[in-house]
Amino acid sequence: MDGGEKTGVVTALVRSSFLVNAAYAEAGRECGLTPQQGQLLCALMPQPYGMSELGALLGLARSSLTGLVDRTMRRGLVRREPDPRDGRAVRVALTDEGAALAEDFRAATCRRIEELSAGLGAAERATLAELLGRLLQENAGRDNAGRAANRNSS
Amino acid sequence: MDGGEKTGVVTALVRSSFLVNAAYAEAGRECGLTPQQGQLLCALMPQPYGMSELGALLGLARSSLTGLVDRTMRRGLVRREPDPRDGRAVRVALTDEGAALAEDFRAATCRRIEELSAGLGAAERATLAELLGRLLQENAGRDNAGRAANRNSS
DNA sequence: CCCAGTAATTCGCGTCACGAATTACACAAC
DNA sequence: GTTGTGTAATTCGTGACGCGAATTACTGGG
Numbered sequence: 001m002d003g004g005e006k007t008g009v010v011t012a013l014v015r016s017s018f019l020v021n022a023a024y025a026e027a028g029r030e031c032g033l034t035p036q037q038g039q040l041l042c043a044l045m046p047q048p049y050g051m052s053e054l055g056a057l058l059g060l061a062r063s064s065l066t067g068l069v070d071r072t073m074r075r076g077l078v079r080r081e082p083d084p085r086d087g088r089a090v091r092v093a094l095t096d097e098g099a100a101l102a103e104d105f106r107a108a109t110c111r112r113i114e115e116l117s118a119g120l121g122a123a124e125r126a127t128l129a130e131l132l133g134r135l136l137q138e139n140a141g142r143d144n145a146g147r148a149a150n151r152n153s154s
Numbered sequence: 155m156d157g158g159e160k161t162g163v164v165t166a167l168v169r170s171s172f173l174v175n176a177a178y179a180e181a182g183r184e185c186g187l188t189p190q191q192g193q194l195l196c197a198l199m200p201q202p203y204g205m206s207e208l209g210a211l212l213g214l215a216r217s218s219l220t221g222l223v224d225r226t227m228r229r230g231l232v233r234r235e236p237d238p239r240d241g242r243a244v245r246v247a248l249t250d251e252g253a254a255l256a257e258d259f260r261a262a263t264c265r266r267i268e269e270l271s272a273g274l275g276a277a278e279r280a281t282l283a284e285l286l287g288r289l290l291q292e293n294a295g296r297d298n299a300g301r302a303a304n305r306n307s308s
Numbered sequence: 309c310c311c312a313g314t315a316a317t318t319c320g321c322g323t324c325a326c327g328a329a330t331t332a333c334a335c336a337a338c
Numbered sequence: 339g340t341t342g343t344g345t346a347a348t349t350c351g352t353g354a355c356g357c358g359a360a361t362t363a364c365t366g367g368g
Contacts (some may be wrong), residue, residue, distance in 0.1 A: 003318080008283035009268070009271050009279045009282055009283045009286075010264050010267045010346095011282075011283075012269055012283045012286035012290065013271070013286065014174055014178075014263075014267065015169070015176035015290050016286050016289060016290060017170070017175060018198075018289070019172035019289075019296060020168055020171035022183055024168075034355085035256065036354080036355070037257060037354095040278075042308055045357070050315075050365045051315070051316060052316085060355095061358075063316090063317075063318080063354070063356080063358075064328080064356045065316095065354070066264075066316070066317055067354085067355070068354090068356095071354070086314095086364080086365070086366050087315095087363075088315040088316070089364090090315080096294075101201060106190070108160075113163075113167055113168065114163075116289060117167070117289055119293075120214075120285065120288060122287065125163045127162055127285060128289075129166045130166065131222070131274065131278055131282045131285070132163075132169075133162070134207070134278075135173075135271055135274065136166065136169050136173070136340055137268060138272070138273030142173060161327095188323065188324085190323080190324070193319090204346080205347060205348095206346065214324095214326095215325070215326055215327075216347065217327075217328090217348075217349080217350095218324070218325045220347065220348055220349080221325085225323075225324090235317075240333080240345095240346080241333050242333045242334070242346040243333090243345090243347080244346080244347070277353095302366070310367100310368085311367100312367085313357100313365080314364085315343095315363085315365095316362085317360105317361080317362075317363105318360085318363100319358105319361095320358095321356100321358095322357090322359085323355080323356085324354085324355105324356105325353090325354085325355105326351105326352085326353090326354105326357085327352090328355070328364100329351105330348080330349070330350095331347085331348075332342100333347105334344085335362105336341105336343085336344100337340105337345085337361100338339100338340090338341080338342095
């Protein structure tokens with residue numbers, strides 16, 4: 001052994017993050033969405049957002065977001081509405097089709113991720129959730145996109 | 155409560171995977187590497203590989219890998235050597251500069267990920283590692299790239 | 309009325325990933 | 339030893355993604 005119990009945690013975190021990413025990507029393919037578009041839809045589930053707000057939420061530069069919204073709009077999943085209070089601003093909202101697909105994507109993602117922990121007992125799942133919760137709490141604020149991605153299952 | 159302890163685990167796994175991804179990306183920027191190039195370097199740390207082998211290891215199509223190796227080679231971090239046993243094949247190996255940078259990247263990544271769990275006690279870290287380890291074991295084989303990414307800290 | 313600041317977009321660049329078609333070689337069969 | 343047949347990589351064309359710099363359109367204060 002290498003004498004480091006830290007290494008074990010590092011490896012486990014990295015590898016499990018690959019599993020989660022794969023689950024995300026798979027769920028996206030199942031719904032005909034890229035992971036980015038899936039995240040965009042999930043971020044918009046609770047309410048419409050302006051481009052700048054949305055950029056901060058997803059951790060993207062404004063110019064990057066324009067393209068993502070363009071592509072997603074071309075598929076009819078989101079729409080741009082003018083902000084009544086500010087002629088410069090735009091609000092991005094889900095279309096009906098986008099809202100339905102967002103729901104599907106969220107469900108598909110959750111299902112796949114639940115499956116990952118299917119081998120653990122209820123108590124172990126709870127412990128895992130608690131430990132990871134602590135870890136997240138200690139590192140709050142570094143994120144942004146993670147929060148947006150889970151605006152759903154909060 | 156929402157009646158689902160599963161939801162908690164799902165959320166925690168997703169959010170922590172975002173933290174890990176962010177750590178990866180940050181470590182990459184610190185070393186002037188894209189995450190993909192970083193992974194390529196890490197995969198090559200133990201030994202050179204052929205393109206097909208490497209593609210399987212990283213979960214990439216052959217044609218995608220060609221470009222990644224091209225770009226990384228342009229930066230002088232890897233080199234292509236002819237396979238002495240097979241005139242068709244190529245072996246991709248780290249240059250000295252690439253090996254040094256791979257080491258830096260690995261260290262930077264591990265450091266950042268260790269920091270994530272800095273708020274946990276030793277016993278908690280061990281529990282977390284064990285639970286995630288079980289989760290990984292149950293889901294072995296779904297991965298590929300995850301394994302490659304950690305060829306280092308095994 | 310003018311001007312500084314802000315919201316988005318456009319533009320040009322580079323990375324990443326894929327599938328289909330292609331080239332070069334290996335190896336077995338005849 | 340020529341002829342397949344299969345395999346290793348590469349090339350080509352396409353598209354998503356992300357960024358910074360420059361631009362356009364509007365707001366709001368002086």
